[in-house]
Amino acid sequence: METDRGAYPEARTPWDDPAWRTEALCWLDAELARLGIRETGPRRVRVRPWSIIVRVEAASPVWFKAASPGSAFEAGLNAALSRWVPSRVLEPYAVDAARGWSLLPSGGPVWRSLSPGPREWESALTQYAEFQLALVPRVEEMLRLGVPDARVAALPELFDAAVAENRTLDAADRGRLLALRPRLVEWCSELGAVGVPDSLDHADLHDGQVLVTGGRYTFFDWGDANVGHPFCSLLVAADRAAELHGASVVARLEDAYLEVWTGGHTLRELRRAAELARRLSQLTRAGSWGRLFPAAAEIGDPERAAALLRLL
Template identity: 45%
Template sequence: MTGPHRDDRELLAWLDDRLAAAGRRRTGDVTVPRVRPWGTVMRAETDRGPVWLKLPAPDTAFEVALYPLLHRLAPDHVLAPLAADPARGWLLLPDGGETLRDRPPEEFEQVLPRYAELQRALAPAADELIALGVTDMRPSVLPRRLDEALALVDGVAEVRARRAWFAEIAAGLAGSRVPASLDHADLHPGNVFAADGRCYDWGDSVVGHPFGSMLVALRGAGDRAREAYLEVFTDLAPRAELRQDLRRARIAGNVIRALTWHRALSADPGHGHGTAHAEGPARHLRQLLSASAWQCP
């Protein structure tokens, strides 16, 4: 960073101090490869490889405290943070290597059971996650979340007619034998490291039915990927019941994604207008108009 302001100098001092505590030393300038309404990502070279400094926007700052909790509860499934300062919203992470973004789809499919195991491990901590600031999107509150989305998102008035139907979907999901857990809400190959299948970028995550993660994860995937994921839950319910839960959760996931998109875009004064992301909230809510496509009562 050139010509640092006072806050930049404070941030760099913190970075260097935390690196020293982790047995590392910065060997180059800090670059800023990504600035988005929902957060800024910085990169620094060290004598033990690159590190990443993440500064989420206020509405997604829970991610800073979330990483240490995830690593404590499921250390084999997430990156071990080098440092986290929830009060200032600063998160320091090691480099996880390449992601699965450009890998064959089969590699991502193989990660889904591992991700399901993570969700099983986190289910007992659902209340703790909510207390940390992760948004409550459990089935019992989903009708209210739809009302919030309809009040926030323009151009979707016709979706209001689907509220009673959506409430039935939420009620059915509330009866699922699969307990609530962490839903990444943006699980795709670009958010999974190729070397070990660890997931990252938890800024969109919510607490809800775990199958909501499959709205994004199963796009373009076949039955084999779906069944590989569901296999981890077959001790809880018959597979046919799990498939019904999955359909309901993917419907509900559209409301969740509409709200997470709106939250992210609202961090920018222009609310994302004129960007490729601006239509995200409305696009997801309009999916509720395609009830027949979901094959779910």
Template identity: 40%
Template sequence: MDEQRWTDPAWLATAYDWVDEQLGDLGLTRTGAVEQPHVARWSTVLRVPTDAGAVFFKANQELLRHEAAVVGLLAARVPDRVPPLLAVDAERGWMLMADAGETLRVVSAREESLERWYDALGAVARIQLAVEDDVDALLAMGVPDHRLAGVPAGYARLMDEIDAEPRFRTAQGYVEELCAELASYGIPDSIQHDDLHDAQVFVQDGADGGRQLVMDWGDACVSQPFCVLSVALEGVIAWGLDDVEDSVDTAPFRDAYLAPWAARLPGVDLAAAVMPAVRLGWAIRAVNGHLPGDVDQTVTRLRMFLDGRA
């Protein structure tokens, strides 16, 4: 299992050597012990202290190795929202990143406010618009393809893989209806983060009060872009600061996301398009995020798809 690989002394020694080599090229020096704050089946993160502040190393499992190339592209298109990498090994999918600040989860709790989500959601829309013409390049990097035409087949495969209960299987027609409805709006495919929660957004300090950076693109797919709102609106914002379901009106946050799209698609009823996108987004999240042996998490997402609650 990858968790064991990430903590294997031999693997860590190789990673440390690579980090030190990159730091040398950057004119930086490691100044203390490396910490490993994140170890998961799919990735690990190392915190490396240097004479210019902490930097962070990330490695992904094979299926997510493309994140390094994806972040490189996004940073080139929208450098103020996806910080450029300090170093990258695209072959191994290794990244070295500057400190992005605190997570939105931490900052929102301290400020007792969800206000920063407005800027974050607008940033996500601008990122998607900036790479609208890069869909083929993203797919060539290995980003999963969940464009509307292929979603029904992907959903059907998942049903067989998890031996799904009947009500999820009979929702096949609903998936097809949602895909057809969303396609009718003519919204172009783009990158879709697919796990946009408040620990994936970072707040970078600044004289203007800071800006929000969108990080952790390992789960991203090419899809109908509005599906990114499933997790953000229903999975996070609607629960508010006190974790109470449906305690927050998500419409203003939806509109903050849609504002950049309005200039791209004048005359389209974008708010109406969000409704089927949020439902379908959970089905895509179930397909895209399914890990063998973790059926419970997948079923939770399928319940969100059909019921709007886990």
């Protein structure tokens, strides 16, 4: 098998444990046999501090994914999403929710490979907003699946934990963050008062996390997800769109996304909510970097610190 460790060649993960590797590959082999999938080439392995992915070559490629313990909810969440909103996510061939393992089909080309323009970004964000709106009644079910709780009321507590636990913040930066806390509480109160309901926040939505077939967008890779303010998903998406098409495109794309949420709210209110959510979503980004495999956890601390400091 070819193994890609990316920018983290020294990160220790379960892939380095022969017993774990044997157990995982036996599960994969058994599921492939159950499905009658015949392999046509060597397997390729992608090892990162937050997940392990094995690409199985077949008539249509198949993907095994093992999430870190902090993201183990992803397997069960993906299975639930495929029942609740089947047109918007991949339907897994198999999941082991207890171990955070999934076996997933291919779902069309990755959106990034098609070089999407602003019009395609509008369409994708509109469909994503519709997907989030459909999940509003599922909030409690998602929490029971173990999806992290990053609802607005919980953000000050998440902030406190992130600042206290980070080992790379120096005294000056820690003091600046602690001084920010009263303002952060005010932002949370203002955002909550707008009244947009909680939903699923992907927390890392960009053109490499979307598949597209015939104008229909499929969203995948839920390891960073949380239950929280839906507009927090705009942070990464807007940054990526601006990187590709310039900062002037962001307002246009944001308005296309927000239009889905206008029932009972003015666009002006929603724009302010989006501004607040983008800032506060740095907390969920920090949280994502805390969900690495335990032996690789120290890799996440500098990234968590950087996200926290972007709150300032």
